[in-house]
Amino acid sequence: MKILVALKRVADPDNANKVKIPASGDKVETAGLEWKLNPFDDYALEAALRLTENGKNPKARVGEVVVVTLGPKECETQLRSALATGADRAIRVEATDEALDGRLVAHALRAIVAEEKPDLVVMGKQAVDGDNNQVGQALAELLDWPMATFAATIEEEAAGSVLVGREVDGGVCTLRLKPPAVITVDLRIVAPASVYSKHTDKAHKYADGVRFAALPAIMAAKKKPLAVKTLAEVTGGATPTASYAKFELPPARKAGIKVKDVAELVQRLATEAKVL
Amino acid sequence: MADILVVAELAEGKVKKATLSAITFAKQCQPALGGGFSVLLIGAGAKAAAAEVAGYGAAQILVCDDASLANYVAEQYAPTVAEAARGFGLVVATATSFGKDLLPRVAARLDAAFAGDCSGVSGASGKLVFKRPMYAGNAFGYATLSTAIQCATARQSEFAPAEPSGGSSPVKELAKVAPGAAASRVEFVSLEQVKSERPELTEAGVVVAGGRALKGRFSEVMEPFAEAFGAALGASRAACDAGYAPGDYQVGQTGKIVAPSLYIAIGISGAIQHVAGMKGSKTIVAINKDAEAPIFQIADYGLVADLFQAVPELTAAVKAHKAAG
Numbered sequence: 001m002k003i004l005v006a007l008k009r010v011a012d013p014d015n016a017n018k019v020k021i022p023a024s025g026d027k028v029e030t031a032g033l034e035w036k037l038n039p040f041d042d043y044a045l046e047a048a049l050r051l052t053e054n055g056k057n058p059k060a061r062v063g064e065v066v067v068v069t070l071g072p073k074e075c076e077t078q079l080r081s082a083l084a085t086g087a088d089r090a091i092r093v094e095a096t097d098e099a100l101d102g103r104l105v106a107h108a109l110r111a112i113v114a115e116e117k118p119d120l121v122v123m124g125k126q127a128v129d130g131d132n133n134q135v136g137q138a139l140a141e142l143l144d145w146p147m148a149t150f151a152a153t154i155e156e157e158a159a160g161s162v163l164v165g166r167e168v169d170g171g172v173c174t175l176r177l178k179p180p181a182v183i184t185v186d187l188r189i190v191a192p193a194s195v196y197s198k199h200t201d202k203a204h205k206y207a208d209g210v211r212f213a214a215l216p217a218i219m220a221a222k223k224k225p226l227a228v229k230t231l232a233e234v235t236g237g238a239t240p241t242a243s244y245a246k247f248e249l250p251p252a253r254k255a256g257i258k259v260k261d262v263a264e265l266v267q268r269l270a271t272e273a274k275v276l
Numbered sequence: 277m278a279d280i281l282v283v284a285e286l287a288e289g290k291v292k293k294a295t296l297s298a299i300t301f302a303k304q305c306q307p308a309l310g311g312g313f314s315v316l317l318i319g320a321g322a323k324a325a326a327a328e329v330a331g332y333g334a335a336q337i338l339v340c341d342d343a344s345l346a347n348y349v350a351e352q353y354a355p356t357v358a359e360a361a362r363g364f365g366l367v368v369a370t371a372t373s374f375g376k377d378l379l380p381r382v383a384a385r386l387d388a389a390f391a392g393d394c395s396g397v398s399g400a401s402g403k404l405v406f407k408r409p410m411y412a413g414n415a416f417g418y419a420t421l422s423t424a425i426q427c428a429t430a431r432q433s434e435f436a437p438a439e440p441s442g443g444s445s446p447v448k449e450l451a452k453v454a455p456g457a458a459a460s461r462v463e464f465v466s467l468e469q470v471k472s473e474r475p476e477l478t479e480a481g482v483v484v485a486g487g488r489a490l491k492g493r494f495s496e497v498m499e500p501f502a503e504a505f506g507a508a509l510g511a512s513r514a515a516c517d518a519g520y521a522p523g524d525y526q527v528g529q530t531g532k533i534v535a536p537s538l539y540i541a542i543g544i545s546g547a548i549q550h551v552a553g554m555k556g557s558k559t560i561v562a563i564n565k566d567a568e569a570p571i572f573q574i575a576d577y578g579l580v581a582d583l584f585q586a587v588p589e590l591t592a593a594v595k596a597h598k599a600a601g
Contacts, residue, residue, distance in 0.1 A: 019414035028415055103389055128412045131529060132392040134380035141384035146351055146462035149377045152523055167523045168373040171469040178461035188523040241389035246418040253555055256576035262589045265579055266597055273559045275538040276597055
């Protein structure tokens with residue numbers, strides 16, 4: 001199986017230095033923030049690696065994982081780390097975040113898919129900066145491919161189809177897709193028994209979470225192929241159709257009071273907040 | 277002047293309450309666009325459900341009722357929704373898992389720009405400005421879209437359900453549009469709904485949520501607690517990540533967004549991405565043994581205590597309070 005994983009680097013939203021907005025309000029100041037791989041994309045990479053191996057022998061790829069990102073040269077840090085954890089090749093499309101929106105990214109990925117012809121495109125359900133949750137769905141439509149969003153489980157079946165359990169409101173919706181297809185992943189996809197390639201025994205349990213690269217793999221990743229493309233090559237010169245004129249910080253919520261015990265809490269909830 | 281199409285969500289032949297939030301969103305978009313709105317009901321049994329939304333002031337109720345639409349699959353729905361959207365300036369839905377899955381696919385089909393999970397809208401003379409929570413809840417962005425048709429989803433907790441305004445909108449039936457190749461390669465297998473006596477997270481008046489501190493005792497401690505309050509049960513991302521709670525319990529920017537009248541956070545530190553999913557709650561209570569936990573900065577009532585003692589105690593106290601009436 002060949003899998004294309006779309007990655008995005010984001011300003012770490014959990015970082016202690018919170019997002020700042022300059023007085024002009026026309027942008028989000030991300031200088032000084034720590035960059036990291038969008039967590040959902042990190043999970044997508046882990047899912048792709050699990051789908052292209054026998055879980056008992058994770059060092060040998062059965063298939064190919066190609067990672068792609070759109071961004072400035074610094075994004076190669078995230079691509080190299082993806083190569084170190086097991087991806088085979090990387091592609092970077094030279095662009096700045098300001099020159100992109102979700103629609104353009106979907107169009108760019110369509111062009112990459114046309115060239116790479118993967119069996120699956122796997123990516124996070126959303127990037128935790130733009131938080132739009134749209135690229136996977138849009139890409140699937142542009143390609144006229146089936147999709148499964150918010151995947152919590154993926155199982156490759158003997159016949160080549162994939163069975164995907166999706167986290168939906170109030171439960172799990174299971175779809176069977178015949179590749180090529182697009183899958184966007186939710187956070188449970190990296191649980192120990194979430195993803196099985198047809199080579200991996202169903203009794204196998206993965207370590208919880210994503211894998212980390214060993215030092216020799218980090219060194220070896222420096223020699224793995226990393227191709228660079230221009231944005232015009234993959235979008236034909238199209239321009240963004242979504243723009244942000246203004247940003248603002250959410251209003252702060254004031255801290256209330258500390259109660260001394262459960263009895264006081266119940267009394268205040270009943271008489272003061274009137275919610276009991 | 278442009279009209280708005282509201283895509284309704286059906287479950288077992290009934291219009292889901294979430295749809296009424298999309299109608300409210302559409303009504304807030306109306307002044308800037310200067311047109312009216314229509315509602316699209318798509319799914320098996322849609323025709324019978326039309327009466328449920330006929331009294332909200334829609335210009336038309338568009339109905340596509342087809343047996344092949346019994347189970348929601350985006351590839352089956354999107355072509356019909358996109359076809360119905362032609363002639364409209366804006367297509368909206370509520371950002372439930374249905375709306376989040378379907379609308380971006382519809383937008384791509386229409387070559388429309390998309391704004392997801394909007395918490396507000398403003399604008400004038402044909403131009404809309406969508407207010408969107410971004411950066412894991414650290415910032416709001418104000419987005420404008422420049423395509424001829426636009427698509428947007430509304431964050432349910434930010435738009436109160438529309439109230440009926442009387443009248444009876446005319447119903448127009450639409451034929452299903454034949455789906456593309458994608459639909460032939462996807463098969464709906466099952467929808468396993470978690471059977472619960474508790475209310476739905478996004479619609480509950482009271483939500484109690486547990487964090488990683490509960491460890492493997494999440495159910496043992498939280499379930500009786502939720503029951504005592506008649507509350508929905510939620511969890512932090514850390515608790516879901518660690519497998520202590522099911523994934524669909526997750527409250528936060530990347531999970532469920534809730535705004536109940538009472539939210540009780542148990543053993544939750546208060547990471548910004550969690551707070552983004554619950555700070556619209558009217559009253560927030562936090563119980564945590566770490567007095568420095570960030571959750572106390574936003575809680576109306578904080579109790580610094582060992583949750584394994586305080587929660588059972590509070591469960592009993594609330595039961596007694598309710599019994600005393």
